[in-house]
Amino acid sequence: MMHTPALRGALLGLCVITLAGSGCGGTSETPLHIGETATPAPEVTTPAAPAPLVELGPLPQDSVYQLPVEAVDQDGAAAALDRHRGHPVILSMFYASCPTACPMLINDVKAFLVTLTEAERAEVRVVLVSLDPARDDPPALRAAMERHGLDPTAWTLLRTAPGDVRAVAAALGVQYRSAPGGQMNHSTILTLLDPDGRPVARHEGLGRDPAQLRSALRALPATPSSR
Numbered sequence: 001m002m003h004t005p006a007l008r009g010a011l012l013g014l015c016v017i018t019l020a021g022s023g024c025g026g027t028s029e030t031p032l033h034i035g036e037t038a039t040p041a042p043e044v045t046t047p048a049a050p051a052p053l054v055e056l057g058p059l060p061q062d063s064v065y066q067l068p069v070e071a072v073d074q075d076g077a078a079a080a081l082d083r084h085r086g087h088p089v090i091l092s093m094f095y096a097s098c099p100t101a102c103p104m105l106i107n108d109v110k111a112f113l114v115t116l117t118e119a120e121r122a123e124v125r126v127v128l129v130s131l132d133p134a135r136d137d138p139p140a141l142r143a144a145m146e147r148h149g150l151d152p153t154a155w156t157l158l159r160t161a162p163g164d165v166r167a168v169a170a171a172l173g174v175q176y177r178s179a180p181g182g183q184m185n186h187s188t189i190l191t192l193l194d195p196d197g198r199p200v201a202r203h204e205g206l207g208r209d210p211a212q213l214r215s216a217l218r219a220l221p222a223t224p225s226s227r
Contacts, residue, residue, distance in 0.1 A: 056085060056196075064091065064171050065197035071129070071158040074141035079158055081168070082197060084125035088217055089193040093165075093174045095132035095184055096144040096157075104206045105188045106148050112190075112210055113154075120217065126155045129168050131176050131184055133159050173202070192216050 059065055065082035073079045081091075090109060094102040106128075113121050130136035136144075141157040144150075150157075160168065169176060176186035192201040192213045201216030 060196050060198055062199075063197035064168075064191075064193060064199065067164075067167055067171060069160055069164045069168060071160040071164070072138055073159075074138055074145050074152070074157045076138040079156065081127070081129075081158075083156060084127065085197060086195050087123055087125045088195060088220060089197070090124065090126045090213070091172065091191045091193055092126075092128050092189060093131050093169060093172065093176070093186065094128045094157075095130050095186075096136045096140045097132070097182070098184070101186070101188055101206065103148070105190070106150070108206060108208075108210070109190065112213060115209070115214060116217070121154075124154070124217070126150075127158060128155070129158045129160060129165070131165060131169070131174075131186055133162055133165060135182075172199075194220055 059082075065080075065085060067081060069081050071079045071081070073083075090112075092105060092109075094105060096102075109126055113124065113126075116124065130141065136157075136159050138159070141159060145152065145155065145157060168174075172189055172191050174187050174189055176184055179185045187204065188206050190203045190210055190213060191199050194200050200220070201210075201213045203210035203213050
């Protein structure tokens with residue numbers, strides 16, 4: 001198992017220091033002429049330091065984030081499975097051209113999110129890893145985001161190398177194989193990860209309320225998210 005790189009430290013605020021008008025050994029002010037009035041110096045404010053990010057400790061050994069997976073997202077940006085570490089994550093697998101099962105899986109996740117409170121929805125993130133990296137390039141993933149009306153602040157679609165697809169599928173218990181006509185047969189599994197990437201609940205099948213995910217989510221200890 002490989003550990004992820006060292007996590008970010010807290011941000012330091014920047015202080016703005018303004019030096020006004022004085023030089024060594026005397027004044028540099030220009031004398032006023034009769035009838036002139038002094039122009040008040042502009043007020044200078046020091047911006048408040050940003051709130052520090054939450055420090056995250058070492059990854060647990062049973063974290064899915066231990067997988068050394070390299071990926072790109074729907075925008076072509078480099079990504080890893082731990083992109084949303086610090087949040088509860090629903091992790092699953094799909095492929096963009098899937099005609100039936102994957103749209104149903106996405107609708108099931110949407111329906112599940114609706115059952116959560118506003119505060120719970122604000123914390124949960126959804127990551128779908130493509131089973132078809134040969135065709136699911138960033139434009140195809142972005143088109144899937146738009147076609148399904150997915151909010152990019154909460155949903156991330158990832159494309160990995162074929163070997164990484166197998167590694168993620170093995171970790172989640174997803175089975176898949178090619179089918180005629182460029183389609184794929186695959187299991188439909190939703191896995192809830194805790195903020196450190198440990199699987200805490202699993203739901204298999206379509207069209208049924210994943211109540212065990214909701215119960216497991218609400219049983220998680222309150223943890224301030226990191227990003």
